[in-house]
Amino acid sequence: MLKILLTIAVVWAVWFFLIKKPKVTAHRQKMAQKARREAAAKEASKEEEIMVACEKCGTYVSSKEAIIVSGRYYCSKSCAGVK
Ligand SMILES: [Zn+2]
Structure with missing residues (x-):
């Protein structure tokens, strides 16, 4: 057993x-x-997330917050020229 x-x-x-x-x-x-x-x-x-300079005014913004218009970074919509 x-x-x-x-x-x-x-x-x-x-x-x-x-x-x-x-x-x-x-x-x-x-x-x-x-x-x-x-x-x-x-x-x-x-x-x-890198710091990028705004194409228009030169302000540094993080790439996540930046507005990208045709491959260029902008700090705000007014700089990017979009509404
Ligand atoms: Zn700007």
């Missing part, structure tokens, strides 16, 4: 390590990949 239990335990252990573990690892890799992607996206958005 003990032998049977031992066999089951060994089979279960082998099943657990060979089948279940890779799944967990894959899930962890997915999570790590997601975290890496989010970090990279955060880093990219951080790099995107």
Whole structure:
């Protein structure tokens, strides 16, 4: 009886390590990949925010706040000439 239990335990252990573990690892890799992607996206958005000079008055504004008209940065709509 003990032998049977031992066999089951060994089979279960082998099943657990060979089948279940890779799944967990894959899930962890997915999570790590997601975290890496989010970090990279955060880093990219951080790099995107640069100070740019207004084409008209020369005021420095962050690229996120700047108004871009035909590839040129403006500090405000009045400088950009849009309403
Ligand atoms: Zn301006």
